[in-house]
Amino acid sequence: MRILLLSMPDSFEHTPTIAIRIPNGALASLAGNLDPHHHVAIADLVLAQSSVRQTIEQLMDQVRPDLVGLSVMTFQRATARRVIALIRSLKPDVRIVVGGYDPSLAPEAWTHPGLGIDAIVRGEGDVTFRELVRAMEDRRPLCDIAGLLFRDGSQFRQTTHREAAKLDGGDIRPPNRAARALSGYTMMGRGIDVVETSRGCTFDCSFCSIIEMRGRNFHRFPIERVIDDIRDARDRGARSIFLVDDNITLDVERFESLCHAIIEAGLHRLDYLVQGMTAPIAARGAPLAALMRRAGFRYVFLGIENVLDEDLVFLKARAKNSRTSTAGRTNTALAAVNVLRRHGLLVVGGLIVGNPGDRRESVAANLEFARRHVDWPYIQHPTPYPGTPMTRDFERRGLIVNSQPDEYDGTTAVTRGEHLDPEEVEFMRWKAERWMKVRHMPVAFRHDPWFVMRNSSRMLAHTFRGSTWRSLFGLEKDRDVFQRYRAIRSRERQYLDWPDPLDFSQQSRVDS
Numbered sequence: 294m295r296i297l298l299l300s301m302p303d304s305f306e307h308t309p310t311i312a313i314r315i316p317n318g319a320l321a322s323l324a325g326n327l328d329p330h331h332h333v334a335i336a337d338l339v340l341a342q343s344s345v346r347q348t349i350e351q352l353m354d355q356v357r358p359d360l361v362g363l364s365v366m367t368f369q370r371a372t373a374r375r376v377i378a379l380i381r382s383l384k385p386d387v388r389i390v391v392g393g394y395d396p397s398l399a400p401e402a403w404t405h406p407g408l409g410i411d412a413i414v415r416g417e418g419d420v421t422f423r424e425l426v427r428a429m430e431d432r433r434p435l436c437d438i439a440g441l442l443f444r445d446g447s448q449f450r451q452t453t454h455r456e457a458a459k460l461d462g463g464d465i466r467p468p469n470r471a472a473r474a475l476s477g478y479t480m481m482g483r484g485i486d487v488v489e490t491s492r493g494c495t496f497d498c499s500f501c502s503i504i505e506m507r508g509r510n511f512h513r514f515p516i517e518r519v520i521d522d523i524r525d526a527r528d529r530g531a532r533s534i535f536l537v538d539d540n541i542t543l544d545v546e547r548f549e550s551l552c553h554a555i556i557e558a559g560l561h562r563l564d565y566l567v568q569g570m571t572a573p574i575a576a577r578g579a580p581l582a583a584l585m586r587r588a589g590f591r592y593v594f595l596g597i598e599n600v601l602d603e604d605l606v607f608l609k610a611r612a613k614n615s616r617t618s619t620a621g622r623t624n625t626a627l628a629a630v631n632v633l634r635r636h637g638l639l640v641v642g643g644l645i646v647g648n649p650g651d652r653r654e655s656v657a658a659n660l661e662f663a664r665r666h667v668d669w670p671y672i673q674h675p676t677p678y679p680g681t682p683m684t685r686d687f688e689r690r691g692l693i694v695n696s697q698p699d700e701y702d703g704t705t706a707v708t709r710g711e712h713l714d715p716e717e718v719e720f721m722r723w724k725a726e727r728w729m730k731v732r733h734m735p736v737a738f739r740h741d742p743w744f745v746m747r748n749s750s751r752m753l754a755h756t757f758r759g760s761t762w763r764s765l766f767g768l769e770k771d772r773d774v775f776q777r778y779r780a781i782r783s784r785e786r787q788y789l790d791w792p793d794p795l796d797f798s799q800q801s802r803v804d805s
């Protein structure tokens with residue numbers, strides 16, 4: 294069969310495409326797990342943000358797919374509907390399959406007959422998609438394939454649940470990067486790729502989709518496979534590698550073995566980015582930080598979530614961000630940040646502000662922590678992604694004030710608290726974060742001088758969009774700039790000039 298796999302063009306405030314265009318790991322993994330006789334092309338539409346329609350038209354013309362698969366996050370739902378409608382208009386008989394976090398956790402959003410989806414793959418997709426394509430090719434019924442919802446006449450039928458794959462037995466084959474039809478994956482001008490070393494997590498933070506997506510489990514790829522995978526990415530031009538594991542620091546001894554293996558394989562000259570919990574990093578301290586630095590780690594995304602204990606309890610993120618000693622329980626965020634930064638690593642600070650009990654002072658305390666202790670802020674608001682415990686809690690308490698999923702991008706405040714309006718929290722974050730980002734420019738310049746020289750004005754224009762000369766000289770209120778910024782961001786969400794087949798925009802805004 295001829296297969297085209299797409300990820301959506303919608304990007305996130307803290308990873309602007311001028312500087313950061315990371316491949317979607319799912320697409321290459323799905324391509325690598327199909328039987329080799331299929332013709333597969335994969336395309337991350339984030340690489341073609343300003344020409345989404347033309348790019349899809351070209352890909353449809355070149356690939357002539359029998360099947361198109363789309364990987365979708367919740368905030369990309371509306372774009373995905375437009376993409377599907379455009380694809381159908383170009384090839385009415387093409388089969389459409391959707392997968393990823395949103396179709397897995399909110400399948401009801403994908404079964405409307407007006408969308409014309411043929412199948413929804415739930416959870417891990419590699420094996421399910423392989424079996425689905427085999428069955429479609431052989432014209433066999435789909436009901437025996439676990440992990441699926443499929444269209445049967447005017448109805449959708451659900452098959453049995455598929456357990457998460459064990460990763461040590463070779464069931465999940467390596468990704469197929471050669472299937473990429475577009476190029477230009479870069480971070481600050483350097484080629485970037487993603488590599489998985491494990492999947493899953495055994496924590497249960499209330500805001501995270503992972504537990505509902507795959508259950509509480511943790512599986513590891515053999516380290517030799519990971520090293521081969523990094524080598525493959527390097528040989529295809531990557532100079533930075535993002536380890537996209539859900540929680541690599543869950544098994545910190547193995548993470549240390551991986552660092553050693555990277556050094557032994559001579560792959561430590563690449564730059565690595567990784568996401569981790571603060572508690573194990575703080576506990577392992579200097580030896581781990583020094584080892585990470587030797588292995589080439591540059592940016593560490595820390596899931597700090599919040600520096601206040603009551604907020605951590607609400608987010609169910611206390612265990613991964615604290616340690617107990619004779620003096621009681623202490624937050625490990627600062628210890629982790631300090632040890633990493635002392636060893637020359639850069640901290641991306643993941644924080645969540647605007648929780649239901651937050652007052653102005655609690656938001657300000659977190660923003661101040663970010664200002665003083667992190668290199669790049671990655672501050673978000675609590676967002677009710679489908680299937681998370683936090684979403685159920687917010688729904689029960691009637692705290693969701695905006696039910697437009699395309700605004701669930703993490704930096705739009707869509708829930709209200711007991712003391713603060715969502716817009717006020719968003720304003721506080723927006724106002725503080727812009728200057729934190731500017732402060733990172735000299736560090737970025739030292740590492741990638743040409744890129745920063747050529748692009749700094751565009752990067753600043755992105756960070757400060759909404760500003761004018763008048764506002765720079767203090768002749769306009771910050772609130773006015775903020776409103777302009779929000780209007781710009783709202784326009785930016787229209788990535789594709791094609792009608793949404795299910796236009797919900799008129800009916801879905803809920804007043805608080």
Ligand code: B12
Pocket residue numbers: 303304305308315316317318319320322323362363364365366367368390391392393394395398414416417418419422489500501502503537538539540678679701702703
């Ligand atoms: C790495 C990562 C990132 C990276 C890289 C993103 C990228 N380009 O891939 C960065 C840091 C940039 C990022 C950013 C964001 N992310 Co993110 N990210 C992750 C993370 C940690 C791992 C995703 C991954 O690559 N996994 C490895 C691949 C192989 O697995 P997978 O994506 O699950 O794909 C499998 C299945 O889902 C399925 N599948 C997926 N697509 C398809 C398509 C088809 C056709 C089929 C059949 C199957 C299928 O099969 C795949 C293989 O088994 C997850 C999960 C987590 N623990 O937090 C969050 C997660 C996916 N991110 C999330 C979000 C919300 C975001 C942001 C909006 C904000 C944020 N929280 O940071 C931005 C937006 C990104 C953008 N487009 O601009 C949410 C999504 C929730 C939702 N319901 O939409 C998650 C689940 C985290 C959470 N909050 O719970 N993210």
Ligand code: SF4
Pocket residue numbers: 494495496497498501502503504539540570596613
């Ligand atoms: S530790 Fe990370 S991956 Fe695990 S549940 Fe919490 S946020 Fe999700």
